[in-house]
Amino acid sequence: MTMQTQALPRTGMGTGSRKALLLGGGLLLALAAPFLLYPVFLMKVLCFALFACAFNLLIGFAGLLSFGHAAFFGSAAYIAAHTVKVWNWAPEFGLIAATAVAGLMGLVFGLIAIRRQGIYFAMITLALSQMVFFLALQLPFTHGEDGIQGVPHGTLFGLFDLNQPLTMYYAVLAIFVGGFALIWRTVHSPFGQVLKAIRENEPRAVSLGYRTDRYKLVAFVLSASLAGLAGGTKALVFQLASLTDVTWQMSGEVVLMTLLGGMGTLFGPVIGAALVVTLESYLASTSLPVPVVIGCIFVVCVLVFRRGIVGEIVARSGRGRKPS
């Protein structure tokens, strides 16, 4: 399976088994983590990690910078909260609805935004997500500034009582692992190879006969759906869907997580999300203004640390590829 990644020279001999080892170790760590750390904190990390991985699928593997991913994340949170709280749906159906709505929005956004490339793409997605923000502010079912509060945890598949923090944690972990596996599979599939080709040189991909707009659109929908899954899960975990999740600051935050961890690496966004969430919960107890610190990290990352943490590790361990 890893042979397919040979297109990128960074995977040399033996990295396949190393990657498997890393995956197994990470999974073990994730299984044991709730006994060492506060489960709610871990669930927050997992939700944002999935969100960042979904975002990274676009920027890292298709070269599309979406500056409006909060629209999918936040809208899905509203949908999950509304279906579960007001319509009394089971959590699994709430999540399916949230993911589906985010995917549909991704389809609409994608159809509009992929008509332009590069920075225009970023500006268009930002503008569209701001439209979603205003809609969320005005539509009656989102309850404006209050958001949807007190969403019941419910019982997953009628079997697992999500009021138990541990049960909830393992459910969230399963969702994350599922989403991550899907991204892993996508990146290593022929479809993923075409995406990388588009990222590296779109005109060449076109001349090879690929309808690049279609590929980009599918990637966009997939990314939006997974961002929605992450948002819906977050709404169920925290029993809350609010305006915060649809703001442009949230879109910026997921960019930072991915940038910090390493764009275009599979594990980077997970590490970036963990770091940013940890940092924010630490900063909350100090008097330092969070946006300023976040902004400074942004500036430092862009100026001297463009490969991100995982990208840097990969580059240092020999056979590195040049930063883009």
Added chain:
Amino acid sequence: MSHLFGIPPQALFGQLLLGLINGSFYALLSLGLAVIFGMLNVVNMAHGALYMVGAFVAWLLLTNAGVGYWGALVLASLVVGLVGLVLERTMLRRLYKVDHLYGLLLTFGLALIFEGAFRHQYGVSGQPYPIPDLLKGGTNLGFMYLPTYRGWVVVASLLVCLGTWYAIERTKLGAYLRAATENPTLVQAFGINVPVMVSLTYGFGVALAGLAGVLAAPIYQVSPLMGSNIIIVVFAVVVIGGMGSILGAIVTGLGLGLLEGLTKVFYPEASNIVVFVIMAVVLMVKPAGLFGREK
């Protein structure tokens, strides 16, 4: 004719004037963005934050140093322009050789820093800024009441926009600038210091944002959030107009401001999103923007 389409004319023209004022700010800001983008290939995400900084510098000058509106108009623009020069020299410059997206990300980080710092210092509530004595009062035009200051804002920003257009399209310096946009290497070979020109362009572009901030201070309150509220709309304006043309930026900015004003009269619920909807429609019909060229 006391009612136009069932709307009292006072309300209609009042909203149209407000739209025209918003449009003036859209025009000034998108003009700066277009100038910067043309030369540096950077989408300046910090533009809104620097607009806010301009307003704050004016407010700080007034409260701490007693410098009034007219002094602030010049000084605040200069200060913001200088900040821009420093940012370009120390940071943006390092990113010209990598993907343009990094310029966008850097300026986004800078915007967060500016906004966060001012928010930390001054809170989110707005600070009032008085209208200068010379521009107080207003005139009754018969069909509506025109506050002098609002009329001044529209005229002043139009003058600045047209002046910029003239400087870029009709003067020698502007010709150098346009040439350097097309082919920096060749212009450099002719003995023109392109790096300095790039710095000055960025400084000038953000100085326009600072100027817009001072103009806006007496109309909206001076608040740390004023920049991010307006800049995303300006991005949509830029996408609609296409960044290729200066006049395009001005016309689109004013036009969309007016349209927003009209929406406030006839269907207020949609006034926040009308620009974004128009952007989506324009992208479907003419992806390069109304005044843009397909590359």
